[in-house]
Amino acid sequence: MCMAWGRGLRPGVVPGAMAAERALAMATCTAPVNIAVIKYWGKRDTDLILPINSSLSVTLHQDQLKTTTTAAASRDFTEDRLWLNGAEVDVGHPRVQACLREVRRLARKRRGGSEDTATLSLLSYKVHVASENNFPTAAGLASSAAGYACLVSALARLYGVEDELSEVARRGSGSACRSMWGGFVQWQRGERSDGTDSLAHQVAPETHWPELRVLVLVVSGKKKPVASTAGMQTSVETSPLLKHRAEVVVPERLAQMIRHIRERDFEGFGQLTMQDSNQFHATCLDTFPPIFYLNDLSRHIIALAHRYNTHHGHTKVAYTFDAGPNAVIFTLADTVDEFVEVVRCSFPPATNGDQFVRGLPVGSAALPQELMAAVVTEPVPGAVQYILHTKPGPGPQLVDDPSQHLLGADGLPRRHA
Ligand code: DP6
Numbered sequence: 001m002c003m004a005w006g007r008g009l010r011p012g013v014v015p016g017a018m019a020a021e022r023a024l025a026m027a028t029c030t031a032p033v034n035i036a037v038i039k040y041w042g043k044r045d046t047d048l049i050l051p052i053n054s055s056l057s058v059t060l061h062q063d064q065l066k067t068t069t070t071a072a073a074s075r076d077f078t079e080d081r082l083w084l085n086g087a088e089v090d091v092g093h094p095r096v097q098a099c100l101r102e103v104r105r106l107a108r109k110r111r112g113g114s115e116d117t118a119t120l121s122l123l124s125y126k127v128h129v130a131s132e133n134n135f136p137t138a139a140g141l142a143s144s145a146a147g148y149a150c151l152v153s154a155l156a157r158l159y160g161v162e163d164e165l166s167e168v169a170r171r172g173s174g175s176a177c178r179s180m181w182g183g184f185v186q187w188q189r190g191e192r193s194d195g196t197d198s199l200a201h202q203v204a205p206e207t208h209w210p211e212l213r214v215l216v217l218v219v220s221g222k223k224k225p226v227a228s229t230a231g232m233q234t235s236v237e238t239s240p241l242l243k244h245r246a247e248v249v250v251p252e253r254l255a256q257m258i259r260h261i262r263e264r265d266f267e268g269f270g271q272l273t274m275q276d277s278n279q280f281h282a283t284c285l286d287t288f289p290p291i292f293y294l295n296d297l298s299r300h301i302i303a304l305a306h307r308y309n310t311h312h313g314h315t316k317v318a319y320t321f322d323a324g325p326n327a328v329i330f331t332l333a334d335t336v337d338e339f340v341e342v343v344r345c346s347f348p349p350a351t352n353g354d355q356f357v358r359g360l361p362v363g364s365a366a367l368p369q370e371l372m373a374a375v376v377t378e379p380v381p382g383a384v385q386y387i388l389h390t391k392p393g394p395g396p397q398l399v400d401d402p403s404q405h406l407l408g409a410d411g412l413p414r415r416h417a
Contacts, residue, residue, distance in 0.1 A: 024072055024074045025073050025122055026070060026071070026072040026073075026158070027157035028068065028069065028070040028399040029154040029157055030067065031062075031147075031153055031179050031397075032059045032060055032062045032179050032394070032396070033060045033135075033141060033146045034058065034059045034060065034145055034146075034175065034178045034185065035058055035060060035322070036056065036057040036175065036320070036322070037257060037272070037273040037276060037320060038054070038250060038254055040053065041053075041228075041280055041283060042232050042236040045193070046233065048194070049171055049173070049195075050190065050195050052236065054189040054250060054254055055186070056184070056203065056258070057175070057184075057187075058214070058330075059179065059182045059185060059392060059394070060391075060392065061390045061391050061394075062393050063359075063360075063390070064358075064360070065135050065216075065390065066133075066146065067146035067149075068150065068399070069131040069150040069151055069406070070130050070131075070405045070406040071127055071128075071129045071155050071157070072128045072411050073125040073127050074125055074411055075125050077127065078126060079091075080127050081127075081129070082131075083129070084132075085131075091129075095148070095173065096172070098171040099151055099168055099171055102168040103155040103159060103161060104123055104155075106156075106163050107161050108123060130407050131147060131150060133147070135388075141218075141326065144172070144176065145173055145176045148173045148179075149169045149172075149180050150396065151172060152165050152169045152172065166178075166180040166181070166199050166200035166201075167196065170198060170199075174187070175187075177198075178200045180396060181201065181395045182202070182206045182393055183204050183206040184204040184205075184392070186200065186201060186254070188200075203258055206391075208264070212391060213336050213390075213391050214328060214330060214390045214391055215328070215331065215336070215387050216327075216328050216387065216388040216390065217329065218384070218386050219297050219298070219326055219385060226323070227323075231323060234289075235283055235286075235287040239286040240286070241279075241282060242283040242286065242287075245279060253272060253275075253276060256272060260272060266318075267315045269330070270316075270317070271318070273320050274320070281294050293324055293325065294325060297325060297380070297384075298327060302319055302327075304342070304346055305318070305319045305329070307374060307377070308342060316332070316335045316339070318330045336363075336389065337364065338365045338371075340357060340365070341364070341366075341367055342367065342371075342375055343387060345367065345372065345376045346375075346376050346380070347380055347383045348379055348382070356387060358388050359388045359389040
């Protein structure tokens with residue numbers, strides 16, 4: 001539990017006294033991004049965010065991609081307020097409100113009957129929340145998943161809630177429930193209409209497959225053309241392929257994918273990852289009017305990955321794309337140096353040559369002549385902005401160091417947009 005008692009907010013208040021007299025309670029958490037290898041696309045209940053199919057993802061390491069959120073409560077706050085990356089935004093968004101309401105409900109339930117006046121008064125206070133990403137928002141890097149997972153984690157810490165929280169994070173954004181766990185995570189669609197069995201759980205921890213690596217090929221910092229929330233509902237209403245996918249294809253693929261992960265079988269894992277990404281984008285094309293998240297560059301990357309695998313005679317890299325053109329490549333540690341060089345030669349960096357590769361270190365590799373000839377065809381200079389090298393990582397973390405809080409002792413963001 002991370003509580004900081006702000007000094008100076010109410011002169012004369014003794015820090016650590018009963019909550020009714022406390023000036024400021026504060027908690028900070030971080031949460032990860034996840035990338036689905038069996039995609040979630042379509043809801044059966046848009047209010048409770050209940051999916052039409054189960055999904056499975058890999059949680060990415062927070063050293064490279066994370067959201068940090070501070071939640072504070074004080075009797076001096078006059079309204080709930082929210083800041084994203086230093087800029088104040090509307091706290092009245094129904095999904096933010098749903099998360100706030102649900103965490104508070106769990107806190108009340110937990111204290112139910114007991115005379116814990118500290119939490120009860122905390123619950124009557126307004127909250128201030130500040131959240132920051134260390135990566136571009138809405139660039140197709142699942143920022144809403146990390147954002148809502150972090151909001152729910154920080155609020156839960158603030159109120160001392162230790163329950164299963166994926167059900168609450170799901171109310172912020174479907175994919176956010178998977179960011180409540182590290183490693184390999186399944187979101188079970190559930191059967192009940194109240195959503196109490198639509199939860200995420202860990203299939204294997206991040207330490208399970210130490211050689212697994214992730215390369216994010218960032219091709220665009222722009223906002224998505226069609227937000228996934230709107231896009232997936234049009235798919236539910238119009239795509240017969242999506243219905244078949246949810247009823248027949250996904251249940252089989254989930255069982256296969258879990259087996260490949262348990263056996264650390266990259267051939268099986270990689271092939272199924274690519275096939276499921278392709279089917280997701282096929283359902284987007286099958287949607288009427290159609291939705292296009294892939295562009296010429298994404299198709300270029302897809303072809304490159306297949307040429308590379310064909311050249312080696314087996315699956316060494318696997319791509320997956322969400323609702324945006326950035327590519328996420330899964331590979332194994334022994335392939336990273338060579339494949340990064342293939343990407344560098346295929347998309348020669350325009351200006352930022354020295355920052356082209358970020359994140360975990362990448363060694364140099366000389367590409368054999370026959371690999372160059374077979375794989376690197378028609379280079380497109382400048383098309384890939386940069387490559388982020390990362391790996392599977394843990395779930396949400398508590399930040400203990402008070403100097404890391406995003407809100408100051410006055411309850412306002414320390415950093416402004
Ligand atoms: C393509 O979780 O962003 O990334 O539940 O409406 O917030 P909402 O949608 P969201 O959809 C993610 C879709 C996806 C696939 C996936 O992550 O499984």
